[in-house]
Amino acid sequence: MTLPAHPLPPGVRWRTPFDLLARNARLYPNKLALIAASAMGGEARLSHAALAFAIDKAADALRGWGLRRGDHLAILMNNSAAAEYIVIAWGAMRLGAVVVPLNTRFALPELRAAVEDMDCRAIVHEAAFAETVAALDAGGERFGPRRIAVGPGGDWGAIYATGQPARGGFPVLGSDDLADILLTSGTTGRSKGVMLTHGNAVATGAAIAGGLDLGPQDTYQSPFPLFTSSGFHFNIMAAWWAGATMVVEPGVDLPATLARMTRERTTVYCAVPAVYIFMLDAYDPAQHDLSAMRVFDYGGAPMAREVIRRLADTFPQVELRQTYGLTEAGPSGTFLAGRDALRKLGSLGTPMPMCDVRVLRPDGSEAAPGEMGEIAMRGPAVSRGYYNRPEATAETFRDGWLWTGDLGQRDADGYLFYMDRGKDxxxxxxxxxxxxxxxxxxxxxxxxxxxxxxxxxxxxxxxxxxxxxxxxxxxxxxxxxxxxxxxxxxxxxxxxxxxxxxxxxxxxxxxxxxxxxxxxxxxxxx
Incomplete structure (x- = not known):
């Protein structure tokens, strides 16, 4: 079961992520687009023009390797190989293949269920996961030769070297073409695969860039894993929409994070609330220069009000922003601007651009201010459903709305407040x-x-x-x-x-x- 999508507004000129890449390469060719760790060691620093070139080169190399439009390509890699991850993933999508990022923290049975459920017949993995992939391959019956290892001793370097971007001839992709299947976080039961199109990705970029007030002058840093919707869509698409520099952190390491903020003159940082709690302990103004920082964004989980107060006291020059969204929505949803961080303490704010967010009663009618109901969303970033899960799709996507399972209420000014997960x-x-x-x-x-x-x-x-x-x-x-x-x-x-x-x-x-x-x-x- 696949639901009809809410289309991108006609006024949006860029219909796929590759339209954004081409625009950025034209407008900001020599400006840094990506700072990320490489599987071969060290750090890759790619301009917008170099990133677009690398993705086209990877696309041609993958085409020569045998990847075709409609193939489902699993990726099993960490942020320690983020540079290759991004180039390979978007190179595959350039061909019209569907990328399935795998959670590297999954146990073998969970990984096996994911590749089976998502119909993955090819895989790219860090060389360190070779034994895991061999176990997944079931004696060559699933992937066979359609396996690429990235990193020391792997074969990606030789395959990538064959790519000829000038050959062109890539498929013409539209906003309705499936781009990736992102696994839900799996807090309960077997993970579901959220189907997201190229148009969903573009709309997510517009929504998040608007929610974070990102622009081409920004350096945007975040530790979210690329196998999550926060790392794969929220961060990357927002940076591409804005033409910003994206700094993908290898992992959560607060001393390294603060040093990187100082070194890169980071202007916007995004992480889950727990990271900010640890940051408050690790921050030393004598060592760390965060004078360029203008926005701290927290999302992925509710932020305790006391932590918001402590952040405001410790970093008075930094705007505190809250974002809220779901993988099923791109992820997009709502944002709370810094001017309201203390005035509307604990609020999730108001809808991001291109997002319609409401609080609904069980019968689908809108709840009154102060009345608790279920948070629901719709818009061009919202998924068309779960891959091969018609019953789950029908349960979650009803009457044109994504029913989130989160309980909330609005105040008299229209600001959304998260109350709890329905099951919590x-x-x-x-x-x-x-x-x-x-x-x-x-x-x-x-x-x-x-x-x-x-x-x-x-x-x-x-x-x-x-x-x-x-x-x-x-x-x-x-x-x-x-x-x-x-x-x-x-x-x-x-x-x-x-x-x-x-x-x-x-x-x-x-x-x-x-x-x-x-x-x-x-x-x-x-």
Missing amino acids: VIIRGGYNITSMEVENAIFEHPGVKEVAVVAIPHDRLGEDLCAFVVPQGDPPPAPADLQAFAAARIADYKVPRRWVFVPDLPRNPTGKILKNRLRERAQQDA
């Missing part, structure tokens, strides 16, 4: 409790570094609350102290009765806390 709402004795409001109250305690609240079964109340706390320092605060602290800020029925202290919280690659794992542990302990 805790019903204790008939009272509905959103985990986020409890977490915000506990997080204000000076002895708490991070906190996540989940439901546990209760024989009388139905459900009770369990708080997992990462303490700030040693010894950790006493549970009784935390209970009293929370009780002074939220209703008594919202205060957790069970407290578990942990060194860290389980997260997926985009930084979202895996509450399903915490629920499993809490239930086992109970």
Whole structure:
């Protein structure tokens, strides 16, 4: 089942990412487009003209290797090979092939399920994953010779050398052509493949660049893995739409991140909330010059209000922006501009360009201000559905809307506030409790570094609350102290009765806390 897409507005001249590449190569040929680690060691620094050339060269090389329009190409690589990742992925899409980025943190059964479910018959991988790919290949029945290894000892260098960009003759692609299938983060169950078109990618670039206020003068830095929608679409497409310089970090390493910001004169940085918590600990104004920084953007998970306050105090010259979106929406959605960061503390803001975001009741009618409902989206960045998953597509994409599964409400000014994932709402004795409001109250305690609240079964109340706390320092605060602290800020029925202290919280690659794992542990302990 594939749903009709909301088309790009007629006024958008660029219909595919390759239109953006060509435009940037023409307007900013010698300006840096990409700074990223190479699988061969060191760092690649490509101008807009050089990046467009490299992608066309990779496309011709892959064509000679045998890749064809409509082929599903899996990529199993980390940001440590980001330069090759981007060139190969868009080289494949230049041919009309469909790219399927694989989560490098998946276990072998998860990877096997992904390549089977997404019908991948070719794969490009870092040389370090050779044994994993051999196990996936099922004795040559799946990939056979259609395997390319990237890095020392791999064959990509020789294949790439055969590419002749001047040969041209690449397929004419339209905005409705399928570009990639991005796997959902897999916080529950088997990952689904989100089908995204070339038009979806362009619309995502317009939305995110607008939400971040990106322009060609910006240097945009982020650690999001390229196998996530945040790394693959959110970052890359926004930078290409804006003509900005994209700095892809090899991973999350705060001393290295701060040094890179200083060295590259980074102007916009985007990461999940947890990274900013660690940044506050690692930042030293005597060592790190962030005077060029103008925007910190946080997304991928809700940001605790206390962290927003601390960031505002520590970096008063930096605008704090919140973005919210889903893989199924490109990812695009809403943004909260810095001028509202404290005035609308905790809000997800208002829709990005080309995005329609509403709060709906179960019957599809719009919820009133202050009324909680399900957040829904539509627009040209929204996917047409899940690959080979008609039932899941019908459940999530209804009446022209993407139903996110997130609960929210709008205030009288139209600003959106995230309340919880629908499945994370805790019903204790008939009272509905959103985990986020409890977490915000506990997080204000000076002895708490991070906190996540989940439901546990209760024989009388139905459900009770369990708080997992990462303490700030040693010894950790006493549970009784935390209970009293929370009780002074939220209703008594919202205060957790069970407290578990942990060194860290389980997260997926985009930084979202895996509450399903915490629920499993809490239930086992109970």
